[in-house]
Amino acid sequence: IPQTYGLTTTPTPLAPTCYRSVQPGSRTKVMIPRHHCVSFKYTAPPLRIVQIMRETAAEHVPTLTSVVHAPFIRRDGTMATEPGFDAASSKYLALPSSWTMPPIPIQPSAAELHAAVNLIADELLVDFPFVSAADKAHAYSMLLTPVLRACIDGPTPLHLVEAPRQGTGKSLLVDTVATITAGKLPGTKAYTQDESEMQKTLTAELLEGPSLIILDNLTGRIESAALASALTETVHRGRLLGKSRMLYLPLTGVTWLATGNNCTLGADFPRRVVRIRLNAHVDQPQQRTGWRHELPTWAREHRAELLAALFTLVRAWQAAGSPPGHQIRGRYEGWSHVIGGVLEVAGIPGFLSPDAEMVDRDTEQWRTLVQVWWSRYQSTPVTSAQVVQIALQGGLIDRLSSATTERAQTTMMGRLLQMRRDQTLGTYTICVGAHDPRRNTQIYSLSVAGTVAEGTGPETRDEVPF
16 A cells, blocks of 8 residues: 555455455455545456566565554564554554654663553543452553564453443443554444354454454353353354355454453353453442543544553563563463563553452352352262252352253253362362162262262263263
8 A cells, every 4th residue: 555645544354365366357445546545446456457466476465464553563572663564564554644653762761661651540541440450450451462462472361341330431441442552443242142143243353354352241141152262262263154165264463352241251261351340339430520531532642652651661571571471371371471571560560460350150159059068968979959959048050040940950950060070169079970770860979179979989970081
């Protein structure tokens, strides 16, 4: 895209294209320079351009992987701040014609680092009601992850901004982060419990090659297998809608953000989620006044200075030898090392603190259940119907509410116990015994962690897991 044309419009999403597939009769969305401006329109590619592309050796045609709208850190640690095609990353950096990046010190002094941290803390994040220091540290992480994404090996977790009620500032915080790091407000996607629809949503979104994916207003229980897989993999596999063709879409350039109100997480999600909890402690948080700046407008107007502040944090970390962070999240070691290292050098506490861990409500309920179970029966074998009575009396297992009859509750509990087979919860392990022919039912028991309950060894079970 020639800079001489003074491109000011936002490039449309790109689709992977091989130059050999461009035919004279095809219709492709191309940029047409007219009178020193650039406009987009669907038109047949000029025959001469098609001929040149088909005759030119493939190595002479540079690969364009994505169009980005914010300066970024390349994989080798250098900074891409100049508009135009960046050969080192195969990205096109599209910035406003009036864009001016403030100078960034190569080795920031303590005063320069302090000023960068203060700009973000005292001007940008100052009015958001973070519950703890960890929640605020994770807001820094949400700002830094898109900037440093190319330097992070492997996947990155979902940054979930949550609050007890609407109007606390969740979407405002996410919109502000998107304005700074992506240069625009990307469309949000709704989370759905329908697994097929969630898979289609993710595939369609990833086809656009986004740097941010935002899931808005998560409610209820979050347990999508498709989303869980996308958060821990580097390639997403999905089917092109309306076609039998399978797509393999990279996830290594994506940062995941979400908002929600007191949503709960399924068993697979607590380690995949980084919490940023807000709580204004007022009846109508949406009516709060006295904000220092009007966001995200102020962030858009001071975007260059805010990005320079983030880059200063990165430069300080690089000048210190790029030490890895000490707090590590499993499956996200690359992200933990980089983001944790930057925040530690900057003196920002709380990153991955246990205080901000998302609670798996399901597992917490089961921990309570086995404690009551042990106090009543200890290691005595019981049936699933007996476990149901324990759960119902204490209101301990939410999932049982979907079963409307006693038989359905007993059947569901049996399945849940099988899913929890050999799991240690607190100090007790759930054991599945052999089928009891006298009562014509499966029996279950508890054992103290590290021991095997009598009659529940593998040789007595009706099935042995491999």
